Amino acid sequence: MKNILIIMTLLTSLFGANAQQNETIKILNPSDFKDAIKSKDVQLVDVRTADEFKAGAIESALNIDFFQQENFTEEFEKLDKEQPVYLYCRSGSRSQQAAGKLKAMGFNKIYDLEGGYMGWPFKG
Template structure:
């Protein structure tokens, strides 16, 4: 893990195999098109209102935050850490890198393969 400025960051290949929360902060249409099977979806704009939900879900596990390419997740990570909600880490490269690395993805759209919008 490294720190881009004050934002803790982790590469996709360095993600632990288990015992963490993968928080996807993309918009609903992006989520529906394709997301990691174990991810939790809270769009960036809803994060302040749903922070308590995330805190309960995470318990004592780290939260790794992902978006499309890393910008929104960096903002979410900074906010979560500054607000003391959870121990958050930005996932470098986002879902575009996840997809490029061949990581598993699922879609909420019928008969359409998962993709990153």
């Protein structure tokens, strides 16, 4: 029974990840995302695993692993829900799922990097 619940949750998450942009969640191309995160006090979050993060990340990003849900919620509760949050992952799927979760948690301005870190042309 537990396995069925896990599989159903996973499928719901995967198909729910294709949510369209709305007034709360916006998908930005890499150039617009780069311009938006220039501010020093921006809430920039990498939702990849710690190993992925260590292999390379956008400067000044905070790492909050999407797959560690208890820690994920706890760490995001520490952020300001009224300030914009900029998210990215490896390819864009996890960050879309994370954006949906943040919206449900009450975050009002969520920006997701189109194509994720794989599509980030400003590495190095």
